[in-house]
Amino acid sequence: MLSKLKDPSEKTLAILLLTPAFLLLAMIVVYPIGKLVYNSLFDINKTGAYIGFLNYTDVWRDPLFWNATKNTLLITVITVPGALVAGLGLALLANLPFKRKWPVRLSLLLPWALPLSFAGLIFAWFFNTDYGVVNDVFLRLGLIPESVSWLLKPNWAFAAICLTIIWKTSSFMALILLAGLQMIPRSLYEAAEVDGASRWQQFWQITIPMLMPSIVVALIFRTITALQTFDIPYTMTRGGPGESTETLAMLIHKYTIDYSDIGYGSTLAVFMFLISLAVSGFYLHHIGKNAS
Template sequence: MRRPRRFNRRLPPSAHKGKPGAPYVASGPRKKQEAIMSLRFLDLARPSRQHWLGYLLLLPAVALVALIIVYPLFVSLDLSFQKIGMATLSAPRKPFTLENYHKLFASPDFWNSCWVTIKLVVVVSAACFAVGLGTALLVNNRFKGRTLARLFVALPWAVPEVIAVVIFAWIFDSSFGLMNWLFIKLGITSQMINWFSEPTAAFWVVAITMIWKGYPFVSIMTLAGLQSIPEDFYNAAKVDGANAFQRFWYITIPVLMPVLGVTSVLVVLWVFRDFSIIKVLTDGGPLKATQTLSIMTYDQAFGFFNMGYASAIGIVTLVLCVVASLLMLGRKSQAMY
C-alpha cells in the first residue's frame, strides 16, 4: 500500500519547472490538489505575524482593565477576610477570618437591604420595560413630529442623575411640591403628604425617579431592534389574516428577544449598582426603607470605616449580580432556541 505523501513547507523539486526558484505551475489535477493542500498546510502551520500584532495591540487595553477592575476586585476580596478599618488599613495583615461573613449573614440590616434591592430591581425593571417598549412602539410609527417625539423619549437618559434627583425632590416636596398640589386639586387628599418621612412613600419616590431615568435606555434599544425587522414579515402576516396583537406577539416579540434579553441584564445590573439617586434623594431612609446593598456598602466603608465588613458586602453583591446575570442569560438562550 502506497504511503501518503507528507507536505512540508518546501515544495518538492519536481514541482518546479525551468530554473531553480521558478514558481510552481500545476500540470494536472493531482498536482493542483497537492499544491492547494500545501498552501493550506502553510497557512495553518504557525500563526502569522498579524495575529501576534493583534494581541500586541490589545495588550494595553487588557492591562488597563486589569489595573482598574481585576486588581481592586482582588484587594476587596482580601479585605473581606480581614477585620480591618480605615485606621488599620496599612497595618500588618492578620490571618484570614470569616468573621465579616458570619456577621453579615446574621445581620437584619443586610437581609433588609437585600429585600429592598430585590423590590427595586423587580419594580423598576418591569416598569422600565413596560414604558420603554410602549414608547418604542409609539415612536416607531410614521407620524408628523416623530423626530421631536423621539427626542423627548430619549431626553431623560441624557439628564445627569443628580439633576434628575433635584427635579423629583422638588416634585415630591412636602411643602411646595407639584405632586401634593395635584393631589389636593384632584381631591385625592386634603393635606400635604410628607413623601420622604413615610417608608412606603419614600420607596415609591425612589422607584419612580429610577423608572423615569431608566426607561429611555430600554426604549432606544427596543427602537433599534424594531427598525431591523423587515416589513415583509408584517405584510405576509396581514395577508394571512393576522390582527395587530397577533403580529406583535408572534413577530415583534420573538424577533426582539435577543435585544430584550441583553437589555434586561443591563437594566437589572444598573438598578443593582445604582447609588447616586438613592444617596441624594433619601440617603437610605427613612428607617432604612430605601437602603440597598450599595448604600449599605458605602455607609459601612465611609460612615463607620469598617473596610473589611464593607468589602464583604461588596463581594456578596457581586456574586448576586453574577448569578442574576447568568440566570437571565440562560433564560434568554432558552427563549431564542
C-alpha cells in the first residue's frame, strides 16, 4: 500500500493531475449551466413554484423569441463571413515585408482592444441623423438629397449594426490568420514561382489550403461570440426601431433585468446555449473530418 502511494501508476497519476482541472471546470461551467436549467423550471418572478417545462413551451410560442433568434442568426450569417474576408485582407496586408512591422500589427490590435459598447457608441455617432459623419459625407458628395435617419429605419439600422460588428471583429480574425500565414514555408511559394504559378494561383493552391486550420479556429470563436451579440446593437439602437434589431442576448437581458423574470430569462438562455452548442458541434465535426 505504501509503495503504491509513493510510486503511483500512470493512471492514478493522471487522475491526480486532472482532478483540479475537472473541479475548476465543474465550478465555472457545469454548475452555472446546471443552475440555469434548474431556474428555467421555476416561476421565479411570481410564485416561485415549480412549473416544469411550461417556460419552454411559452418560449416556443413566443414571437419575440423567434424574432430575436432570426436577428441573431442573420447577424451571424452576415458578420462572420464579412469579418473573415476583411480579416484575411488585413492579415495579407500585415504579412507584407514592411521594414517596420509593429505599427501595422498594432493597428490590427486596436479595434479588437476597443470595448464593444464604446465601438457601438462611436458608430451610433457616425450614423446620427443630425450630426453624423455618414450623412455629412454623403450630403457633400451629393449621394443623398437630405439627411437619412439611418438608425430609425429597420433595414438601415440592421445594416449599420452589421457593419460595426464586422469592423470591430475583423481585426481579431486578422490576428489569428496572420499567425497562420507566418507558419506557411516560404519555400512553397518559391517552388510555385519556379513552376510558373501566378500570384492568384499561389493564393488558392497554397495560401488558402495551408491557412484552413487557422480559418476554422477563427470561425469557431467568431461564430460563438456572434451568437451572443449584445453590446453593439444595445448601444446603437436598444433593439429598435421596434424589435427589428433585438438579439437573443438582448431579449434575455430584457426579461432577467428589466422584467426580473429569472425563470423565463433562464429558459431563453438555455435555448441560446443549445444553439451555440449545435454550431460548435457542427464546426468540430468538420474539424475532425479535415484532420482525418
